[in-house]
Amino acid sequence: MSASVAQVLVEQRTHFVRRWTRTSIIGSSSFLVVAALLAVLPFMVNLSLVYSMIDLFILVILAMTWNMLAGYGGMVSVGQQAYIGIGAYSMVVLADSLGLNIFAAIALSAVVCGVIAIPISFLVFRLVGGYFAVGTWVVAEVVRLLVVQFPQIGGGAGISFSAMSDLSRDWRIATSYWIGLGATVIVVAACVLLIRSRAGLALTAVRDDMTAASTSGVMVTAVKRLVFVFAGAGAGIAGALIAVSTMRVQPDSVFSVQWSAFMIFIVVVGGVGTLEGPIIGVLVFWFLKQLLADYGPLYLILLGVIGIVFVLFVRGGIWGLISRKGRIELFPVGYNFSKKL
Amino acid sequence: MLDVTKLSAAYGQVTAIRDIDLAISEGGILAIIGANGAGKSTLLKTIAGQLPTKSGSIVFDGDDVSGLPAYERARRGIIMVPEGRRLFASLTVHENLQTALSAKRKGAWTLDAVYDLFPLVAERKDRRAGNLSGGEQQATAIARALVANPRLLLLDEVSLGLAPSIIGELYASLPIILEQGTAILLVEQDVSRALNVSDEVHCLLQGATSLAGKNIALSEISAAYFGTERDS
Amino acid sequence: MNLLDPLIQGILLGGLYALFAAGLSLMFGVMRIVNLAYGDFAVLAAYGTLIVVNAALISPLAALLIVAPAMAVLGYILQRTILQRTLGLSPLPSLLVTFGLSIIIQNLLLMFGSADQKRLSLGGVDTASITLPFDIRVGVFPLFIFLLAIVILSILSWVTAKTQYGRLVRAVSDDPATVDLQGVNPKQIYALATAIAFGLVAIAGLAAGVQTSFNPTSGSMLLIFAFEAVIIGGLGSLWGTLGGAMILGVAQTVGAAFAPAQQILAGHLVFLLFLAFLPNGLTRRKVRA
Numbered sequence: 122m123s124a125s126v127a128q129v130l131v132e133q134r135t136h137f138v139r140r141w142t143r144t145s146i147i148g149s150s151s152f153l154v155v156a157a158l159l160a161v162l163p164f165m166v167n168l169s170l171v172y173s174m175i176d177l178f179i180l181v182i183l184a185m186t187w188n189m190l191a192g193y194g195g196m197v198s199v200g201q202q203a204y205i206g207i208g209a210y211s212m213v214v215l216a217d218s219l220g221l222n223i224f225a226a227i228a229l230s231a232v233v234c235g236v237i238a239i240p241i242s243f244l245v246f247r248l249v250g251g252y253f254a255v256g257t258w259v260v261a262e263v264v265r266l267l268v269v270q271f272p273q274i275g276g277g278a279g280i281s282f283s284a285m286s287d288l289s290r291d292w293r294i295a296t297s298y299w300i301g302l303g304a305t306v307i308v309v310a311a312c313v314l315l316i317r318s319r320a321g322l323a324l325t326a327v328r329d330d331m332t333a334a335s336t337s338g339v340m341v342t343a344v345k346r347l348v349f350v351f352a353g354a355g356a357g358i359a360g361a362l363i364a365v366s367t368m369r370v371q372p373d374s375v376f377s378v379q380w381s382a383f384m385i386f387i388v389v390v391g392g393v394g395t396l397e398g399p400i401i402g403v404l405v406f407w408f409l410k411q412l413l414a415d416y417g418p419l420y421l422i423l424l425g426v427i428g429i430v431f432v433l434f435v436r437g438g439i440w441g442l443i444s445r446k447g448r449i450e451l452f453p454v455g456y457n458f459s460k461k462l
Numbered sequence: 463m464l465d466v467t468k469l470s471a472a473y474g475q476v477t478a479i480r481d482i483d484l485a486i487s488e489g490g491i492l493a494i495i496g497a498n499g500a501g502k503s504t505l506l507k508t509i510a511g512q513l514p515t516k517s518g519s520i521v522f523d524g525d526d527v528s529g530l531p532a533y534e535r536a537r538r539g540i541i542m543v544p545e546g547r548r549l550f551a552s553l554t555v556h557e558n559l560q561t562a563l564s565a566k567r568k569g570a571w572t573l574d575a576v577y578d579l580f581p582l583v584a585e586r587k588d589r590r591a592g593n594l595s596g597g598e599q600q601a602t603a604i605a606r607a608l609v610a611n612p613r614l615l616l617l618d619e620v621s622l623g624l625a626p627s628i629i630g631e632l633y634a635s636l637p638i639i640l641e642q643g644t645a646i647l648l649v650e651q652d653v654s655r656a657l658n659v660s661d662e663v664h665c666l667l668q669g670a671t672s673l674a675g676k677n678i679a680l681s682e683i684s685a686a687y688f689g690t691e692r693d694s
Numbered sequence: 695m696n697l698l699d700p701l702i703q704g705i706l707l708g709g710l711y712a713l714f715a716a717g718l719s720l721m722f723g724v725m726r727i728v729n730l731a732y733g734d735f736a737v738l739a740a741y742g743t744l745i746v747v748n749a750a751l752i753s754p755l756a757a758l759l760i761v762a763p764a765m766a767v768l769g770y771i772l773q774r775t776i777l778q779r780t781l782g783l784s785p786l787p788s789l790l791v792t793f794g795l796s797i798i799i800q801n802l803l804l805m806f807g808s809a810d811q812k813r814l815s816l817g818g819v820d821t822a823s824i825t826l827p828f829d830i831r832v833g834v835f836p837l838f839i840f841l842l843a844i845v846i847l848s849i850l851s852w853v854t855a856k857t858q859y860g861r862l863v864r865a866v867s868d869d870p871a872t873v874d875l876q877g878v879n880p881k882q883i884y885a886l887a888t889a890i891a892f893g894l895v896a897i898a899g900l901a902a903g904v905q906t907s908f909n910p911t912s913g914s915m916l917l918i919f920a921f922e923a924v925i926i927g928g929l930g931s932l933w934g935t936l937g938g939a940m941i942l943g944v945a946q947t948v949g950a951a952f953a954p955a956q957q958i959l960a961g962h963l964v965f966l967l968f969l970a971f972l973p974n975g976l977t978r979r980k981v982r983a
Contacts, residue, residue, distance in 0.1 A: 197789045199730070244966060247973040248925070251728025251785040254793075255921040256969070259962055262918065266959040378914065382797050389790055418801035425798035432790045433779050510875060536877035548872040550865040557861050564862060565877025610877060 148397075148451025156306050163295040171298050175366040177407050178301035179359045182308045183380065184387040184399035186355030189312055191385075192394035193324045194348040199381040200257030203241075203264045204234040204353045206375040208360025210274055213370055216284035223284060227304065227361045234357025235350045242349045246342065258378065265376035279371035282364040297366045304358050313396060313452045315351065320344050328394055382421075386428045392438030396452045401439050463488050463645055464509070464614055469518035469528075471508040478504040479669045481518070486614070491636065491646040493656035496666035497687060502649040503545050505666065506616045509647070510542040511535045522614065536565050539613030543620070547603040551592030555583060555602050558591050562609035569611030570642050576605045579635055597628035604632065608639065615639065617648040621655065633659055653683055697948060699830055704947035706832065708940030709840030710905060713898035714920035715927070715935045716843075716850060717891035723930055724863055724887040725781060727788045731795035733916030735892060736899035738799055739765050740908050741807060743814060743900050754814045754900055762896040769892025773885040781884075796913065803910035814903040839901045843936070846894065851932045863887060915958070922965040928975025937976045941968075 163171045183201065191197045211230035215221045221229065241260055248256040269277040285293050315321050323344045364370050383406065391402025406424075413420040431438060463486060470480040479501040486492050494502045507513045509520055511532030520528040527535050536542075541562075549558050559573055577584035583605045586598055594602060600620060607615060621629040636646060636659060650656040656663055657680070665673040665686040673686035714736065721727050729735075739761055746757035780787035822834040854860035862883050866873045870880045902908060902916060919942060927938025942961050949960020968975065 191786065195784065195786070197786055199789075199793060244969050247969055249929070250726055251722070251730075251789050252921065252925065252929075254730065254785075254789050255728060255918065256925075258914075259918055259922065259965065263959065263962045263966065266956075266962070382793065385790060385793060393786070418805045421801045422798050422805075425794040425796075425801070429776070429791050429794040429798075432787050432794070433776065436787075512871065512874070531879070532874040533877050533879045536875055542875050544872060544875060548869055548875075550868040550872070552868050553861060553864055557864075560858065561861055561865050561873070561876045561878070564858065567877070606876075 145451060152309070152451070156302065159302055160299065163298055168291060168294050172294050172366070173411075175294075175298055175301045175362065177403060178298075178305040179362050179366075180383060180387060180403045180406065181305050181400060182355055182359045182362070183384045184391070184403055185308055185312050185396075186352040186359075187381075187384040188388045188393065188395075188399045189315065189324075189348050189355075190352040192388060192398075193316070193321075193328045194345050195328060196345060196349060197251070197254045198257040198352070199254050199378060199385075200259070200261035201352065201356045201384060202376050202378060202380045203257070203261035204238065204356035205360035205363065205380055206261075206264060206268060206370075206372065207237060208234050208357030209364040209370040209375045210268060210280075210360075211357065212361040212364040213274065213280055213282050217282060223300065223365070226284075227300070227358060227365075230361040231354040231357045234360070235354035238350045238353030239346075241353075242346050246345070246349075258381075261376060261378070265372055268376075269372050275370070275372075277372060279369060279374075282368045282370060285365065286368065294366075297362075300365060301362050304362060308355055308358060309400075311351075311355075315348075316396060316452075320347055324348060382424070386424050388438075389428050389431050390438055392440030392444075393436070395438075395440050395444075397444070398438050398440040401443075405439065463490075463523060464647070465519075465521040466509065467519045467521070469505070469508060469520060470516045471504055471513050472516050473504075473513075477516070477669065478513075479508065479666070482666075482671055484664055484671075484674065486645045486647060488613075488643050488645055489640050490662070491640060491648070491660045492662045492664060493660035494647065494649045494664045494666060495651075495653050495656050495683070495687065496672075499668075500666040501669040502666055503618055504669075506542060506618050506647065506649055507544075510540055510544075510616055512542075512544075536610065537567070539567060539611070540616065541565070541607045541610045541612035541614070542616040543603045543607045543618060545618040545622075547599045549591035549594075549599055549602055549606070551590070553591055554588050555591055555594070556587040558602060559583075559587075559606050559609045562606050565610035567611040571608040571611045573609060576608045579608070579638060580605050582631070597624050597632075600624060600628070600632060604635070612644050615644055615646045617646060619649055619651065621650065621652060629655075653680070653687065657683075697951065698828065700947040700951040701944055702826075702830055702832060703836070704944030705940050706836040706840045707943030707947060708923075708936070709836070709843035709943075710898065710901050711919050711923045711939035711942055712843045712847060712936045713839070713894060713901060714916055715923035715939055716847060716932065717894040717898070718917075718920045719924045719929070719932070719935055720850070720887055720894075721891045722924075724867055725777075725788075725884050726785065727777065727781070728785070728792070728921075729777075729891075730789060730792040730917065731799060731913070732792075732891075732895060732920060733918070734796045734799040734913030735765065735769075736895045736902060736916050737803065737908050737910065737913040739896035739899035740814065740903035741803060741812070742896075743903065744812060747814070754816060754904065758897065758900050761900070762893045765896035766889040766893040770885045770889040772892075773888035774881065777888065778881055778884065800910050800913065807910060809909060811907040811909050812903070813907040814900065816904055820904050835904060839905065842897075842901075843939075846897070847932050847936055850890075854932075859883075859886065919961070922961065926965060926968045926975055928977030931975075931977040934975055934977035941976075 162174070187198070187201055208230045211233045212226055215226035215229050216223055245253055245256040245260060268274065274280050285296065288296060316325070327341055327344060360375060363375060387402035387406045388399050390405050391400065392398025409424070413423065435442065466482060466484045469482040471478055482505060484492065494505060496502050504513060508515055511530060515528040519526050522538060522540060527538065527540070550561065559576065580601050582598060583601050586594065591599065591602060620632055633655070640646060648660070662676045663674070663678060663683070664671065665683060667686060667689045672689065673682065718729065718732050721729055742761045742764065743754050743757045746752070746760055747754050750757070776791060777788065780791050816835065820835050823831045824834060825831050854863060862873060862878055866880050866883045873880050873883070923939035923942050924935055925938065926941050927934035927936065941964065945964035946957045946961040950957035
């Protein structure tokens with residue numbers, strides 16, 4: 122429907138425009154209810170489940186921010202592990218060596234990653250199409266190779282994170298869990314707000330049609346850079362959480378390209394370029410992991426096969442199947458035009 | 463040779479042409495006219511196979527080709543000179559002509575014969591196609607189509623944006639092409655030029671046939687062209 | 695310090711990287727696909743060669759006569775069945791699918807092989823060397839690979855410039871929809887290009903397997919080296935790629951001469967310098983996405 126017709130109908134008060142539809146009210150409030158329920162989980166279930174839930178939070182953060190990057194911004198990065206690593210090491214330096222408060226240290230780790238992402242964006246944005254992906258990977262390799270040069274932060278062997286070692290084991294796990302939950306809520310909310318903002322509108326335009334967006338005055342590069350920095354900061358938070366929950370930062374683990382594989386799988390299966398998709402994808406991934414992780418390589422092969430099948434045959438992911446071409450939104454990011462009853 | 467029956471095609475959900483009937487025989491020439499957006503290029507693209515047929519049939523030399531991919535139709539001799547020429551910009555003129563040899567069709571139009579017909583193209587054979595003027599590009603595009611020895615040549619907006627002298631030259635080559643038994647289906651904005659060269663015109667209005675036939679008066683055509691007949 | 699020796703070793707190493715880069719660059723040139731599993735297919739070919747060598751008790755070079763065509767057929771089938779479906783304006787689907795393939799191949803090799811380093815042996819040839827003037831020793835095999843790279847690149851550039859297939863490859867890169875109108879099935883051009891790239895990757899995989907060692911996950915590094923050579927050289931130019939590959943090789947060997955453990959980092963840093971100051975590479979040609 123053309124805008125003018127819609128405008129007339131709204132002025133005549135037969136129709137109205139709203140952000141909050143029934144499903145998005147239900148969706149957003151249940152998101153908050155779930156968050157509240159999750160907050161009391163450590164008192165109700167055994168600690169090994171609580172501990173594995175921290176992984177889930179880390180994956181939600183990574184998948185949400187990678188989806189902003191690739192799904193909305195069209196920037197397929199396989200090098201987000203650069204920021205995971207930087208975030209984890211920043212956490213150790215800020216909280217252990219400089220003695221900062223844990224929360225301040227996490228926030229600052231995100232800032233450090235965001236700042237480092239700025240010069241990196243100028244380098245990798247020069248690469249066209251798929252070469253961008255390999256470029257981000259090279260950057261992650263370079264960061265890893267540079268970090269292991271410094272014996273002060275453990276060199277190739279890695280370093281322990283001890284800021285929380287005063288706490289008892291139970292309290293430590295519970296606290297890590299709450300920190301992870303809080304960080305996840307903040308990152309998800311930030312993604313929703315970013316998509317709702319002017320930049321998000323521009324980003325959605327870039328996702329749908331880059332050429333049309335650039336000719337209609339969207340500053341494509343500036344918006345993409347903003348998202349690149351945002352995703353870097355998000356991966357940094359995830360890295361900081363890894364340091365908190367595992368109490369150890371090992372370069373080969375935090376800088377592993379496997380993180381990218383997980384993020385990609387989650388977003389592809391859940392639904393690329395939607396806010397709901399990554400959350401669904403994380404649940405699928407986490408479920409498969411609990412079920413099959415013991416099988417090692419076979420598990421990863423299965424992830425690869427499922428991912429490929431989704432790209433080829435179910436491009437919208439699971440959320441695409443559920444929402445039937447985007448008519449349902451759990452987060453109030455679009456506008457809904459409907460007739461008054 | 464070509465028998466199009468009740469042909470419809472669509473871009474996604476939007477129907478672009480519907481229920482078109484037309485026929486053309488060996489050595490015949492038919493002009494498709496109509497306003498911008500009437501569906502002329504869509505009709506040509508559907509016959510060439512660049513757009514899928516939604517319903518109806520395209521019978522060529524006795525076989526329904528409507529389900530065949532574009533390259534398969536080209537190999538059977540349906541060759542299109544697309545809108546906007548679409549030369550391979552990084553290839554030389556000569557290389558552009560050579561690509562048409564892949565249709566693997568034998569006939570009178572060897573590379574030499576085509577160069578004889580278009581001396582303009584022959585003079586520029588080693589230039590990159592991207593560096594040619596509009597008229598030179600159009601001549602090269604027709605030359606490239608001829609190298610494939612078409613049975614049916616589809617010409618889309620040959621005169622668009624060209625100087626009158628070069629348009630005259632290009633149109634002068636059409637009778638020589640027809641002599642080989644090739645049939646031509648051409649889309650033309652300029653109605654009087656279309657009437658001059660063709661045996662028959664076919665006028666489209668909003669995707670449907672509004673008028674078709676031979677020896678039609680210009681006044682009738684303008685009604686069919688602009689869709690004014692309903693008002694009178 | 696004698697820098698002449700690492701310089702020459704680096705140039706020869708560039709031949710190996712050029713072999714890798716040629717296939718990557720061919721697929722990008724024709725289809726705008728970056729195959730993230732490219733290095734893994736090289737490793738797959740190296741393992742395949744190892745299996746054939748052990749089973750038939752023949753030299754790796756003879757085994758290549760089986761493995762290279764087999765890889766080419768694999769490439770052809772992969773293109774027609776899977777990669778073809780990912781082509782389009784967005785690079786997202788092809789990247790995601792090839793990344794998935796990379797994970798599958800690495801883990802299949804881990805399952806059926808083992809995680810330890812393997813090496814292909816040519817008997818005495820891999821360690822033999824000849825002495826050039828100024829007392830420079832050059833390995834016979836690296837020299838052979840370097841010359842082979844030049845021969846293969848010459849054949850490739852002759853095919854693209856002079857043959858009908860080469861013309862169609864360039865035409866399809868300009869405008870695939872119009873190639874269709876010339877009676878050519880673009881999918882066939884794509885599949886043949888992938889077959890050629892996979893044949894090349896088998897040769898490169900064998901060369902890498904003799905010259906260095908390999909394990910199931912070493913493909914990632916090979917992809918990155920090929921990528922760096924392509925970008926340093928400049929997109930769309932075979933000889934530029936050879937130049938880029940030699941610069942990368944020299945950066946690594948000279949870097950290693952200064953700090954033995956920093957060979958790979960030195961290569962990456964030179965690549966980043968190029969990206970920062972010469973983003974269109976040696977040939978300085980701009981290429982659309």
